[in-house]
Amino acid sequence: MALFSDRLLREHQGAWQAMQQHRFVCDIEQDRLPAAVFNRYLVFEGNFVATAIAIFALGVSKAPDIRQQRWLIGVLNALVDTQIAWFEQVLAQRQVVSADYPDDLPAVRRFRDGMLQVAQQGSYAEIITLMFGAEWMYYHWCARVAKQTQSDADLRRWVEMHAEQEFHQQARWLKDELDRCAQTLSAEEKMALSTLYGKVLKWEIDFHTAAYAD
Numbered sequence: 001m002a003l004f005s006d007r008l009l010r011e012h013q014g015a016w017q018a019m020q021q022h023r024f025v026c027d028i029e030q031d032r033l034p035a036a037v038f039n040r041y042l043v044f045e046g047n048f049v050a051t052a053i054a055i056f057a058l059g060v061s062k063a064p065d066i067r068q069q070r071w072l073i074g075v076l077n078a079l080v081d082t083q084i085a086w087f088e089q090v091l092a093q094r095q096v097v098s099a100d101y102p103d104d105l106p107a108v109r110r111f112r113d114g115m116l117q118v119a120q121q122g123s124y125a126e127i128i129t130l131m132f133g134a135e136w137m138y139y140h141w142c143a144r145v146a147k148q149t150q151s152d153a154d155l156r157r158w159v160e161m162h163a164e165q166e167f168h169q170q171a172r173w174l175k176d177e178l179d180r181c182a183q184t185l186s187a188e189e190k191m192a193l194s195t196l197y198g199k200v201l202k203w204e205i206d207f208h209t210a211a212y213a214d
C-alpha cells in the first residue's frame with residue numbers, strides 16, 4: 001500500500017530537492033560555510049529549538065493516547081536537556097551574543113509563527129505533519145553531509161547530532177505516526193496536510209537562506 005508520507009514527498013519533490021541542494025547545505029558539505037553564517041544560524045536555530053519545544057508540548061496535549069505522549073515527552077526531554085544545553089555552551093564558547101543579531105527577519109518570523117500558529121490552532125495530525133516536514137528533511141541532508149569533513153568542530157557536532165540513530169528514529173517515528181493518522185482522514189483532510197507540508201518546506205528554505213546576511 002502506498003504510504004501517505006511518501007505521497008507528500010512525491011508531491012513536493014521540487015521543494016525537497018531545493019532544500020537538499022540549498023546553499024547552506026552545500027556550503028557545509030563542501031566545508032566552506034563562513035563562520036559568520038554559522039554563528040548567525042546558531043542564533044536563529046537556538047530560538048527555533050525553543051519553538052520546537054512549544055510545538056511538541058502542544059503535540060503532547062493533543063495526542064490521542066499515552067503511547068504517543070510517552071514518545072513525544074522523550075523528544076521534549078532531548079530538546080530541553082541535550083539541545084538547549086548544547087546551544088548555551090556553544091554560543092558562549094563562540095562568543096555569540098543573541099542580542100547582536102536581528103530578531104525580526106521576515107523569513108525567520110514566518111517559519112516560527114507559521115509553525116507555532118498551526119500547532120496552537122491545528123489538529124494532532126497537523127502537528128505531526130509539521131514536525132515530519134522539518135525532521136525528515138533535516139535528517140536526510142545531515143546524513144549526506146556527515147559523510148564529508150566539517151573542520152569547525154561545533155558545526156561537525158551539529159551535523160552529527162542530526163545524522164545519528166537517535167534523531168533518525170525520531171524522524172522515522174513522525175513518518176510512521178503520520179501514516180497511522182492518515183488512515184482515518186478524508187481525501188480533503190489529506191489534501192490539506194499535503195498543502196501544509198509544502199508550506200513547511202518553503203518556510204524551511206527561506207529560514208536557511210536568512211542565515212546569509214547578503
Ligand SMILES: Cc1ncc(CO)c(N)n1
Pocket residue numbers: 045048134135138204207
Ligand atoms: C530549522 C530546522 N528545521 C528542522 C530541524 C530538525 O529538527 C531543525 N533542527 N531546525
